[in-house]
């Protein structure tokens with residue numbers, strides 16, 4: 415039986431055994447199904463570009479075993495207080511002129527202090543005034559804090575479940591899975607879009623990856639954006655010696671995410687520096703339609719912007735977003751031009 419897109423009802427009742435069955439399909443069948451699903455709800459040749467900035471770095475009291483910013487591990491990171499608004503705006507303007515449409519600000523906190531909220535509100539309103547979408551990831555949020563950020567106009571809040579409920583305690587002991595679910599609920603109740611995903615390659619097994627996706631998909635509504643990070647192994651963190659993650663299993667996880675949450679953006683996230691172009695192309699084929707773009711994640715590096723633009727160009731993928739400024743050129747762009755008739759005026763088509 416086939417359904418029109420209007421009639422398609424996303425599921426919030428996934429069982430782990432059926433998710434494992436998806437993971438274990440022949441690779442070509444899984445990719446074909448994921449790409450077919452992707453095409454029902456998205457333009458398959460468009461990606462969303464988000465740029466990250468660490469607005470408060472290091473000295474975090476939490477013990478997340480993957481994280482270079484925990485005060486418990488010696489990773490040689492230079493800690494920084496909350497950035498001044500001028501520094502944030504300089505980075506946001508640079509991100510916008512490189513072609514990013516969303517600016518994601520991350521802080522190494524367990525949760526924000528109420529005294530920091532006025533500075534955060536200023537960052538949100540000034541970045542929005544540039545015409546960019548805003549996202550923050552600041553740790554746990556109370557109901558009241560979520561409301562204040564939403565009132566300031568914050569579009570997205572990122573808070574990852576990271577892994578399955580049962581593997582979680584192997585990775586983090588200073589806050590519970592339930593704490594994370596409560597923050598997601600506070601974010602959604604306040605009216606913000608939810609960005610939540612996880613990390614692959616922390617020693618979890620496929621059953622844990624299925625468990626993470628079941629938790630995300632069975633939330634009252636699917637996260638709007640789902641970052642699938644591959645562990646960045648940072649020397650000094652307890653997970654620095656984790657085994658390399660199997661590339662095809664990463665692609666399978668993207669494909670299963672696309673099948674379970676077909677209307678959400680799926681982000682090919684941290685770890686892209688460890689992926690070759692062919693692997694990233696397979697991730698897009700499997701249904702990924704968002705990336706972290708620009709040369710730094712929070713504290714670790716990300717592929718260079720020009721390499722990313724070249725890869726997108728080779729694949730015929732355009733950016734969902736703004737005009738990419740080219741000060742040395744009178745033309746609109748070497749890579750993109752505005753398509754005024756597009757369904758969204760901010761969608762740019764490849765010049766050709």
Ligand code: SAM
Nearest residue numbers: 480481521522523551552553574643645646684
């Ligand atoms: N402190 C806040 C929190 O944990 O909610 C916000 C910042 S924290 C760095 C945001 C997310 O980055 C984490 O939840 C984790 O999923 C991801 N992350 C951190 N270190 C990573 C690493 N080494 N590799 C991949 N993802 C990582």
Ligand code: DTB
Nearest residue numbers: 520551641683684711712713714
């Ligand atoms: C997410 O899921 N990945 C981003 C963002 N949300 C905040 C962070 C990745 C961090 C990688 C390690 C670092 O650069 O510190």
Ligand code: SF4
Nearest residue numbers: 474476478481484522
């Ligand atoms: Fe702190 Fe966030 Fe890193 Fe955990 S992931 S140690 S909460 S900065």
